[in-house]
Amino acid sequence: VEPISSCRMCVVEVEGVEGMILSCQERAVDGAVVNTNSDDLYQQRQSIMKMYGVNHPLECGVCDKSGECDLQNKTLEFDIAQQSFAAKDQHRPVQDWGFVSYDPSQCIMCEKCVRVSNEITGSEALQVHSGGYHSTIVNTKQDPLDMSLGESVAVCPVGALVLTDFKYSTNAWELNKIPATCSHCSGGCQIYYEVKNDKVYRVTNDFEHSSVCNSGRFIFDFANRDVKKDEKAFAKTLGAFKEANSIIFDSVITNEEAMILQKLKEKYGYKLISHEARAYQKFLRAYSSVTGHQLYNGNLKNISQSQAIIVLGTRINDDSHQIKYHMTMASKRNRSKVTYMHSIEDMSIQNIVTQFIKYEVESEEGVVALLADELLRDIDLPSNARDILDDLDIGNLSAESNVGEEELEELSLSLKRKTKISLIVGADLYAHPRAENIAKLLALLEKYAGYSVTIIPPSTNTLGVALICDLDDEIDGKSIGYNVKADFILSASGDGDIDMPALNQQEGTFTTLDKRVVPTNAAVSYDGYILNDIANALEVKSKYTIDYTAKLPADKGYKTETFDDLPDYFDISGNEFRGYLLDEVSKQSNAVIDEIEELDGYDGIVVYNCDTNEQLAREIRATDDDNEVALIGSNQFAVAAKLGDGEKIQFTIDGVVFDRVFRIDTSMKGTIALNPVFDMGLSRALLFSYRFSRLKYQRTES
Numbered sequence: 001v002e003p004i005s006s007c008r009m010c011v012v013e014v015e016g017v018e019g020m021i022l023s024c025q026e027r028a029v030d031g032a033v034v035n036t037n038s039d040d041l042y043q044q045r046q047s048i049m050k051m052y053g054v055n056h057p058l059e060c061g062v063c064d065k066s067g068e069c070d071l072q073n074k075t076l077e078f079d080i081a082q083q084s085f086a087a088k089d090q091h092r093p094v095q096d097w098g099f100v101s102y103d104p105s106q107c108i109m110c111e112k113c114v115r116v117s118n119e120i121t122g123s124e125a126l127q128v129h130s131g132g133y134h135s136t137i138v139n140t141k142q143d144p145l146d147m148s149l150g151e152s153v154a155v156c157p158v159g160a161l162v163l164t165d166f167k168y169s170t171n172a173w174e175l176n177k178i179p180a181t182c183s184h185c186s187g188g189c190q191i192y193y194e195v196k197n198d199k200v201y202r203v204t205n206d207f208e209h210s211s212v213c214n215s216g217r218f219i220f221d222f223a224n225r226d227v228k229k230d231e232k233a234f235a236k237t238l239g240a241f242k243e244a245n246s247i248i249f250d251s252v253i254t255n256e257e258a259m260i261l262q263k264l265k266e267k268y269g270y271k272l273i274s275h276e277a278r279a280y281q282k283f284l285r286a287y288s289s290v291t292g293h294q295l296y297n298g299n300l301k302n303i304s305q306s307q308a309i310i311v312l313g314t315r316i317n318d319d320s321h322q323i324k325y326h327m328t329m330a331s332k333r334n335r336s337k338v339t340y341m342h343s344i345e346d347m348s349i350q351n352i353v354t355q356f357i358k359y360e361v362e363s364e365e366g367v368v369a370l371l372a373d374e375l376l377r378d379i380d381l382p383s384n385a386r387d388i389l390d391d392l393d394i395g396n397l398s399a400e401s402n403v404g405e406e407e408l409e410e411l412s413l414s415l416k417r418k419t420k421i422s423l424i425v426g427a428d429l430y431a432h433p434r435a436e437n438i439a440k441l442l443a444l445l446e447k448y449a450g451y452s453v454t455i456i457p458p459s460t461n462t463l464g465v466a467l468i469c470d471l472d473d474e475i476d477g478k479s480i481g482y483n484v485k486a487d488f489i490l491s492a493s494g495d496g497d498i499d500m501p502a503l504n505q506q507e508g509t510f511t512t513l514d515k516r517v518v519p520t521n522a523a524v525s526y527d528g529y530i531l532n533d534i535a536n537a538l539e540v541k542s543k544y545t546i547d548y549t550a551k552l553p554a555d556k557g558y559k560t561e562t563f564d565d566l567p568d569y570f571d572i573s574g575n576e577f578r579g580y581l582l583d584e585v586s587k588q589s590n591a592v593i594d595e596i597e598e599l600d601g602y603d604g605i606v607v608y609n610c611d612t613n614e615q616l617a618r619e620i621r622a623t624d625d626d627n628e629v630a631l632i633g634s635n636q637f638a639v640a641a642k643l644g645d646g647e648k649i650q651f652t653i654d655g656v657v658f659d660r661v662f663r664i665d666t667s668m669k670g671t672i673a674l675n676p677v678f679d680m681g682l683s684r685a686l687l688f689s690y691r692f693s694r695l696k697y698q699r700t701e702s
Contacts, residue, residue, distance in 0.1 A: 001112065001115040001116060001155075002119065002333065003024035003025045004111060005022045006110055006111045007048075007110050008022060009045055009048055009049075009074070010022055010023040011041060011044055011045065012034050012036050012041070013034070013035040013038060013040070014032055014033065014034050015033040015034075015035070016033075020040075020041065023036075045078055046078045046079070046080065049074055049075060049080050050080060050083060050084070052071060052074075053071075053075065053083055054085070054133075055086055055087055055089050055105075056106070056108070056158075057105050057106065059159070062168070063106070063158075063159040064159050064162045064166065064167055064168065065106075065157075065158055065159035065162070065172070066159070066172065067171060067172040068172045068173075069157065069158055069159065070158065071158045087133050088133075090105075090133070090134065092104035092105045092136070095139070097142070097144065097146070097149060098143065098144030098145060098146060098149075099144070099145075099146065099147050099149060099150060099163065099218065099617075100149040100150065100152070100163060100164060101161070101162050101163075101164045101167055102137065102139070103160050103161075104136045104137070104160070106159045106160040107136065107137060108160070109128070109136075109137075111128060112155040112156065112157065113126055113137060113153075113155060113156055113160075114126045114128055114152075116151050116154075116155050117148070118332065119328065119332050119333070120151060120325050120328060120329065121148040121152075121325060121328065122324065122328035122331075122332075122351060122352055123146060123148040123149070124351055125139055125140055125141040125146055125148070125149065126138070126139060126140070126149075126152060144621070145613075145614055145617035145618060145621070146617075147217065147218055147613065147616075147617050148214060148613075150163065150212070150214065150217035151207075151211055151212065151217075154204065154212070155207050163202060166202045170196055174196050175194040175195060175196050175201060175202075176195045177192040177193075177194055177195075177204070178193040178195055178522070179192055179519075179521055180192065180193050180504070180520040180521050180523060181510055181518045181519065181520040181578075182203075182216035183252065183460050183503040183504070183510070184213065184215035184216050184219065185213065185215070185319075185320060185322070186320070186456065186457035186458070186459065186460060186461070186462060186463060186510075186512055186513040187213065187300075187320065187323075187512060187513060188510050188511075188514065188518045189205065189211065189212050189213065189216055189322060190205055190518075190568070190570070191203050191204070191205050191216055192205065193220065193504060193524075195523050195524070198524055198525050200220045200221060200223070202220075203216060203217055203218075203220050206569075208570075208574070209570040209574040209576070210570065211322065211325050213321030213322060214321060214613055214616065214617070215321070219616075219620065220504065222493075222504065223524040223526070224491075224493065224499055224500065224501060224502045224526065224528075225524070227499040227527060228527055228528060229527065229528055229529055230498065230499075230528070233497065233499075233529075234498065234529055234533070234537075236488075236497065236498070237497065237498045237534060238534070238537055238538065240478075240487070240497070241268075241538060243478050244270065244477070244478045244480045245271060245476045245477030245478055245479070246270060246271040246273055246475045246476050246477060246479040246486075247261060247264070247265075247270045247271070247272055247273065247479070247480045247481075247482065248273040248274070248475065248479050248480070248481045248482070248484045248485075248486050248685070248686075249261065249272075249273070249274050249481070249482035249685070250274060250459065250483055250484055250684070250685035251274055251276055251277040251457075251459045251461050251462040251465040252459055252483065252503065253461055253465070253482070253483075253503075254461065254503070254508030254520070254545075255464045255468060255508060255509045255510065255517065255548075255549070255552055255558075256508045256509065256545045256552075257482075257508065257531050257545070258464055258465045258469050259468055259548040259551065259552060260531050260535045260540065260542075260545070260548065261469060261482070261531075262468055262470065263540045264535060264540055265469075267538070267539070267540055268538070270480075271472040271475065271476045272469050272470065272471050272472055273471070273472055273473075273474075273475050273479075274469070274471055274685070275431075275687070275688030276430075276462060276687075276688070277459075277465040277469070277471060278466075278471040279430040279435065279688070280430050280457060280458060280462050280463070281465075281466035281471055282430075282435065283429065283436065283438075283439045284455065284466060286436035286437075286439035286440050286443075286591070287439040287440070287455065288443075288589075289440065289443075289587065289588070289591035290439075290440050290443035290444060290447060290589060291443045291587075291589065292447070292586060292587055292588070292589035293585070293586060293587060294467075294556070294557065294584070294585035294587055295463075295515055295584075295585075296446065296453045297446055297452055298424070298453045298454030298455075299452075299454065299513075299514045299515070300322060300323065300513070301326075302420070302452040302454075303323060303326040303327060303330060303424070303454065304326040304327075304329040304330050304333075305330065305334065306334065306336050306420045306422040306452070307330075307334055307336055307337070307418040307419065307420045307421065308336055308337040308338075308339075308414065308418040308420070308422070309327055309330060309337070309338045309339070309421075309423075310371075310421070310422070310424070311327070311338070311340045311425075311426075312341045312342075312364075312368070312424070312425050312426075312429075313342070313364060313425050313426045313429040314342070314424065314425065314426020314427060314428060315344065315346055315426075315608075316340070316346075316349065316424065316426065317346055317348045317349050317613065318610055318611060318613055319427060319456065319458070319610070320456050322513075323424060323454070323456065323513075324349065327349075327424075330422075331352040332352075337354050337355070337414045337418070338352050338353050338355075339353075339356075339357060339414075340353045341356075341357045341358075341359060341367065341371075342358065342359070343359055343360065343608075343670075343672060344358075344668075344670065344672050345358065345669060345670075347667050354414075355407075355410065355411060355414070357407050357408075359401045359403050360400065360401050360402045360599070360602065361606055361672070361692045362432070362599060362602050362690065363401035363402070363403075363599050364428065364429055364434075365434040365437060365438050365441075365596055365597065366400055366401045366599060367401050367403055368438050368441045368442060369388075369389070369392055369397060369441055370397055370398065370403055370408055371408065371445075372441050372444055372445065373389045373392055373394070374409070374411070374412050375411075375412060375415070375445060375449060376389065376444060376445070376448060379448050379449060381444065381448055384592055385444055385593050388595060388596075391595070392596065397596065400599040400601075401599070421451050421452065422451065422452045423446075423452070423454070424453075424454050424456065425442060425453070425455055425456065426456045426458070427456065427458040427691060428690075428691050428692070430458065431688060431689055431690045431691070432690055433690065437594045437596075440591050440593045440594075443591075454513065457513050460503075460510060461511060463512070463513065464510060467557070467558075468552065468556065481496070481682065482500070482531070483496075483500070483682065483685070484682055485682040485683050485686060489682065490531070490534075491682065493681065493682070495681070495682065496682070498529065500530065500531065501522075501526040501528070502524075503520070504522070504523045504524055505522050505523070505524050505525070506520070506545070507519075507520070507521055507522055507545065507563065508520060508545060508546060509566070509579060514581075515557075515582045516576075516578065516580070517552075517558065517559075517566075517580055517582065518566075518568070518578045519563060519568055519579055530545065532544070532545040546562075546563035549562060549563040549566070550562045554583075555585070556582075557585050559580055561580060566580070567579070602694065604640070604694060605637060605641045606672045606673070606692050606693065606695060607631065607653075607672070607673050607675040607692070607693050607695045608672050608673070608674055608691055608692050609653070609675050609676075609687065609693070610675070610676070610677075610691070611676045611677060611678045612632070612674055612676065615629070615630070615632070615674075615676045615678070616678060619678065628661045629660060629661070629676055629679045630660060630676075631649070631658075631661070631662050631663070632663050632664075632665050632668070632673060632674045633662065633664065633671075633672070633673030633674070634664070634665065634669050634670060634671075634673075635666065636669065636670060636671055637670070637672065638662070638664050641662075641671075641673075641695065641697075643662045644662070645663060646662070646663070647661070647699060648660070648661055648662075648700045648701065649661075649662060649697040649698065649699055650697060650698055651695060651696060651697040651698070652696075653675075653687060653689070653693050654686060654687050654689050655686065656683045656686055656687055658680075659700065660675070672692070673695070
């Protein structure tokens with residue numbers, strides 16, 4: 001967080017300046033002589049520590065923070081052996097905030113949790129209730145499903161904020177910290193699995209320099225346990241591979257596993273099918289055909305430093321927490337102008353959004369053309385691109401997309417004199433019927449307007465799969481499914497024909513949205529067969545899976561570094577030394593932009609496939625009695641769909657059957673409902689179409 005001078009332990013003396021100053025909020029000036037330690041400074045820090053210790057309960061023996069508590073460490077460092085004064089004790093009961101518990105009696109009012117809630121996660125749930133010795137932290141929202149408070153727990157230096165499910169379960173010094181990378185999205189966040197007796201008790205992070213999203217913090221118990229090598233199942237697996245023509249898989253795999261699949265294709269001619277990664281791959285290739293570079297130029301640091309941000313084609317708070325966190329930093333620290341363009345308004349980010357532009361479903365090509373026309377009007381473009389933009393029927397496109405010309409003018413005016421502009425695009429666009437032309441139009445903004453563009457990979461390692469694998473469009477003949485439904489299934493969830501390890505049981509690397517190759521390590525044991533065992537039996541030989549780390553394709557920007565040589569740390573200044581950044585790869589730039597097609601229109605009621613934070617939180621906290629997965633819509637949607645709250649329905653998308661309970665959310669507007677996909681298991685990767693779908697349902701009883 002930004003310096004707030006609340007702890008007061010950083011006092012220093014500067015020659016020529018009377019008294020002590022707080023170093024965290026003062027800039028160093030040339031020629032200043034700064035003394036960081038002296039008898040006076042030591043005594044001052046002792047006094048500050050005594051203030052922190054006023055009536056702080058001596059519960060170290062049972063406190064969850066014991067062994068990693070800053071108050072313990074500093075008390076010993078400054079030799080605080082006794083307390084010479086006290087204050088009247090207060091009745092401060094422990095508060096249950098859902099995922100997090102707060103003990104006001106332990107709180108030292110450092111305000112770190114409040115600043116994280118406001119500056120980083122953007123939830124703005126925590127505030128300081130000032131009142132001298134009566135001061136406390138207040139949860140203004142009291143939402144038991146608010147998982148973002150996990151970040152505030154991470155920075156708490158004492159035992160005031162703790163994870164409710166971790167409380168009183170074990171001592172910090174009994175846990176073995178396994179360095180790893182979060183596997184829930186393409187952010188590739190640095191984490192530690194904290195393990196005892198082959199069980200993960202919690203996930204922590206190097207909170208001074210990184211953040212962890214809600215899913216990474218709370219969804220860690222997904223190991224495939226108690227698996228042994230089943231020789232009969234392995235023999236059947238080899239037989240299935242010999243009969244199969246296609247391998248279907250999702251992109252929640254390591255780079256090394258992707259490389260194994262590619263080697264199997266090269267040897268046996270398998271069709272490699274990963275619908276999500278294939279759509280992303282084609283989008284990137286179309287984009288690079290304009291920019292002349294293999295990948296987009298944006299990253300998280302650029303976003304946090306932006307003066308203006310445009311978000312298009314993604315429900316960002318649910319699709320990428322890390323990007324949302326960095327947008328919040330830009331908003332709070334730089335007063336960044338944030339324009340959010342989508343078919344559904346998202347009330348959860350209204351505190352950072354300065355302009356919401358709503359467009360009609362499937363009108364994204366027209367919207368991007370209007371955007372490019374407005375923002376590139378005074379910029380020299382290739383003749384093909386300029387002719388396409390000059391020939392646009394602005395009035396017709398505006399009417400079809402429902403994006404007003406005055407809205408785009410307002411956006412354009414707000415970008416005047418802004419030098420750091422980020423454009424963030426997401427998964428709504430990759431499977432759009434006109435995805436490749438959309439990609440080319442967006443690429444103009446990077447190449448000719450100098451925008452920092454981030455094309456969010458939709459899953460954990462979609463970027464890695466898109467770079468490493470030669471993917472196909474159509475399934476051919478019998479199929480093998482790797483964590484996907486198929487004729488023969490390899491499954492890390494224990495519901496296939498042969499077991500495979502989960503990602504917290506593997507070594508390997510991911511390719512993150514920052515274009516960084518980062519390592520992860522196994523936290524939980526696994527004794528069954530792995531993909532490399534199958535490959536070895538099929539004459540694609542390597543002793544260990546991680547032997548492929550140094551063999552990742554150099555022509556796609558990967559380096560010949562071995563897994564064990566990959567660094568995995570931040571230095572004291574916050575510089576990231578995790579794995580390595582992909583080398584830049586040039587591509588031929590000769591794209592021809594097509595004319596904009598007319599919009600067919602999406603009449604009637606529509607569902608949007610998206611896992612919301614609230615739905616995930618409900619799933620984590622649910623018991624067997626209240627575990628329902630809901631289609632969530634507005635009152636307007638309920639009327640249009642002729643559905644009542646609590647009705648059970650069934651519908652099909654891409655051949656995948658969804659059973660849902662319909663729930664009304666009064667904060668939502670319009671005739672688009674949110675449909676989660678987190679519960680679809682092996683069927684999830686079979687979804688390959690545009691994220692919006694017309695809803696045709698039937699009522700069910702169960």
